[in-house]
Amino acid sequence: MNPPTTPDVLVVGGGIGGLAAAFALARKGLGVRVLERAKEFGEVGAGLQIAPNCTRILADYGLLDEARELGVLPDGMVMRDALDARELTRLDLRDLERRYGYPYLVIHRSDLHGIFLRACRRAGVELLTDRTVVDYRQDGDGARVVLADGRTERAPLVIAADGLHSVARRELVGDDVVSSDYVAYRAAVPIEQVRGNGVAEHDVTVYVGPRCHFVQYALRGGEMFNQVAVFESPKAKAGDPDWGTPDELDAAFGATCDPVRTGIPLMWRDRWWQMMDRDPVETWVHGRIALLGDAAHPPLQYMAQGAIMAIEDGWVLAEHAARLTGEGGLPQWDAALAAYQDVRVEHCRRVQTTARSWGDLWHLDGEARLRRNAVLRERATDDYAFTDWIYGPTALTPDREPPMFTPVPLAGARPEERPAR
Ligand code: FAD
Numbered sequence: 001m002n003p004p005t006t007p008d009v010l011v012v013g014g015g016i017g018g019l020a021a022a023f024a025l026a027r028k029g030l031g032v033r034v035l036e037r038a039k040e041f042g043e044v045g046a047g048l049q050i051a052p053n054c055t056r057i058l059a060d061y062g063l064l065d066e067a068r069e070l071g072v073l074p075d076g077m078v079m080r081d082a083l084d085a086r087e088l089t090r091l092d093l094r095d096l097e098r099r100y101g102y103p104y105l106v107i108h109r110s111d112l113h114g115i116f117l118r119a120c121r122r123a124g125v126e127l128l129t130d131r132t133v134v135d136y137r138q139d140g141d142g143a144r145v146v147l148a149d150g151r152t153e154r155a156p157l158v159i160a161a162d163g164l165h166s167v168a169r170r171e172l173v174g175d176d177v178v179s180s181d182y183v184a185y186r187a188a189v190p191i192e193q194v195r196g197n198g199v200a201e202h203d204v205t206v207y208v209g210p211r212c213h214f215v216q217y218a219l220r221g222g223e224m225f226n227q228v229a230v231f232e233s234p235k236a237k238a239g240d241p242d243w244g245t246p247d248e249l250d251a252a253f254g255a256t257c258d259p260v261r262t263g264i265p266l267m268w269r270d271r272w273w274q275m276m277d278r279d280p281v282e283t284w285v286h287g288r289i290a291l292l293g294d295a296a297h298p299p300l301q302y303m304a305q306g307a308i309m310a311i312e313d314g315w316v317l318a319e320h321a322a323r324l325t326g327e328g329g330l331p332q333w334d335a336a337l338a339a340y341q342d343v344r345v346e347h348c349r350r351v352q353t354t355a356r357s358w359g360d361l362w363h364l365d366g367e368a369r370l371r372r373n374a375v376l377r378e379r380a381t382d383d384y385a386f387t388d389w390i391y392g393p394t395a396l397t398p399d400r401e402p403p404m405f406t407p408v409p410l411a412g413a414r415p416e417e418r419p420a421r
Helices: 016-026 052-060 064-070 093-100 109-122 167-172 246-252 258-266 306-323 333-362 366-378
Strands: 009-012 032-035 047-050 076-081 087-092 105-108 126-128 133-138 143-147 152-155 157-160 178-190 203-209 212-219 224-232 273-277 289-291
Touching: 009 016, 009 143, 009 152, 016 032, 016 109, 016 306, 032 152, 047 052, 047 109, 047 212, 047 306, 052 064, 052 093, 052 306, 064 105, 064 109, 076 366, 087 093, 087 366, 105 109, 105 212, 105 224, 109 126, 133 157, 133 167, 143 157, 157 167, 167 289, 178 246, 178 333, 203 258, 203 333, 212 258, 224 246, 224 258, 273 333, 289 333, 306 333
Parallel strands: 009 032, 009 157, 032 126, 076 203, 157 289
Antiparallel strands: 047 105, 076 087, 133 143, 143 152, 178 224, 178 273, 203 212, 212 224
């Protein structure tokens, strides 16, 4: 049987993006129902970095204190060379907090997901599991979803927050995921297991190396240590469908410095994540169906902004829904959806494309690696030109979107190497 009442909004997918959007809309007084295909709500994986453009929203939601308690506020973000371990550049995260007004924190994925799940329950969101959506249909001044068991559900607005392999994206856009040929291994272990390995417990450390990188930071009040090992898979390059296997992990990090190599045996070996994104698209809103989170803009993870963008999406949509109301105080959905798409598409396109080039920069080899290292070492710790466009307040309208970082020509660069103005 179908649930008896029609909600104002149906959200497909109860990941971080779907739950955050459901909460954002419910706190504006809307009736929201979440349909999640899994038997239980939850998150697989380890840590997430949450930058000030997201902690600002958590503060607005009254959820920042809980996130601080469950997470860790690192002192610094340090980039090192993965071959010789030398420091390349650093962000002082206390100074960064002063600049942007909100902290940079790291948190276990399941803890952030749990924060939104509890917030949804308190806000009266209807949370339904074991509901796989297989089809989407426009339906007059609303939309309808079809579930795997044949039941249908309808609402004035359907939000598809069903992730990278979104059914809605396949139906509405029809594009394919883009494989990067890189794969991620993760691990979160008790901190005692890495003490003595010379790890920096109070920093986020990123070792960048030829066709690989390695990330480390503490989680859960410092009790756990999170590691992510990412590398290019030779098997993927050769077209082998079974790529990214543990033998490739060991080989990829064989020539790296001691602090990285010591971390590799701790990685989980029963599961790995082939890294994929999609090309940006300009239309996320199709009638009364709106894409959100990874369904709309899955990035490669190099900017650590994927979950953040999903959370921003929900905040922006809810702000417009609350502002643009019509009869009976209900949102004028077409206007709110247009405003959402107007501002979010360009922001997320910038993050997606920057993430791809950021990955290229991290993974350089040979001469190019040495040149990159020299340039990064020149950066002043308090130079925020790279982060202002992303860590500032989330824009509600395109005119509030900060300009992107424009590189200044390097002293001595040939004219053709200077960026066009
Ligand atoms: P998902 O998390 O994929 O959730 C989709 C949900 O929809 C799932 O619960 C799924 O079960 C459900 N679903 C799917 N299909 C259906 C269906 N047909 N019917 C019903 N339900 C369905 N981001 C950051 O901000 N910071 C980081 O530090 C960071 N690090 C990362 C590190 C790695 C290695 C990776 C791979 C990603 C990282 N990200 C990071 C990105 C981030 O994990 C994702 O962008 C984010 O989780 C996307 O959330 P989502 O809710 O849109 O999608």
